[in-house]
Amino acid sequence: MCPFCSLLCDDLTVKTTESSISLLRNTCPNAKQGFDKLVTEHTAPSVGQSETKLNTAVSATAEIIAQSQQVAFGGLGTDVDALRTLYKLAAKCGAVIDHMHSENALANVSVMQTLGWYNTTLSEVKNRADVILIVGADCKNKYARFVEKILEPTSAISAAARKSRRVIYLGPRKNAPSSKKLPVEIIPCEQSEIATLLSVLRAQVAKKSLQTELPQHKNLAALAEQLRQAKYANIVWSANALAPSQSRLCIETISRLVGQLNETTRAAGLPLGGDEGGMSAQQVSSWLSGFPLRVSYAQGIPAYDPRENNIETMLSKGGVDCL
8 A cells, every 4th residue: 555645545556676666557746756765765774974783773772862851753754563663662761752744734633623623534525525626735746646546436336426526626726636537627826825715715605795806706606606506515635735824724714614514515524644654643643642743751641732842843942852
């Protein structure tokens, strides 16, 4: 199974040698980049910039951790087994744990914590949705197979929904999906405009009169009507494709819009993510600590604080002496 995004493609054909990994079938730019890294970015164990044996490097690392006042485990671009082991180690040495992409993941988590949401699965979108709105997600590179696997599957539980499916993309045109089997309507905008357009869309779904000079006004009005008339609408987004300063606002607006639609029809959201082990890290953290990422074991028990346990912030304040 390909580990480089949340589509979880399990049909790749891979050819391996001692020095290379070649993707032969069902690949995408994201998978190619990820598998290339496994070969080109492999680094031999070293201590003090001198290459050494693995056991020697492990022993030296253990000694550094034992002598440190505050350890932090970052990166975490790995699998479930490694993450489970890491959490056990963190509990023993009082470490802070933070994934390299946790800022994006926490934008989703914070909305779920404070607002709640109606979310669904890839399978539900594939099998039942008749109107799908994609917000900002990069369907050219990050989620290139989303069209093939989800939007235009060869079969679906609800054949009628698949046959009448409408797909609308809101975001930069360069990231929009393209399909030979079904039309994709594009409402183009810059990344920084997505939050405003979502707010306008939500008002139009509620049939509130608006006076705007936005060039997308008519398109949004038509989209609002499509969402109201849908039997099962799905809104798909990716936090890493939203402007960092607006990501939480965008996700909150989407969640409120889904809730609004559920008053008269059926709707659900679907966040895409999982870059470089991010989804696995989030799930393992929940299983083993009871909290999302950015957990600290400094007091001997897991403590969740998404602001204070941000490794970048801790490093800038001199709060970590071992990373």
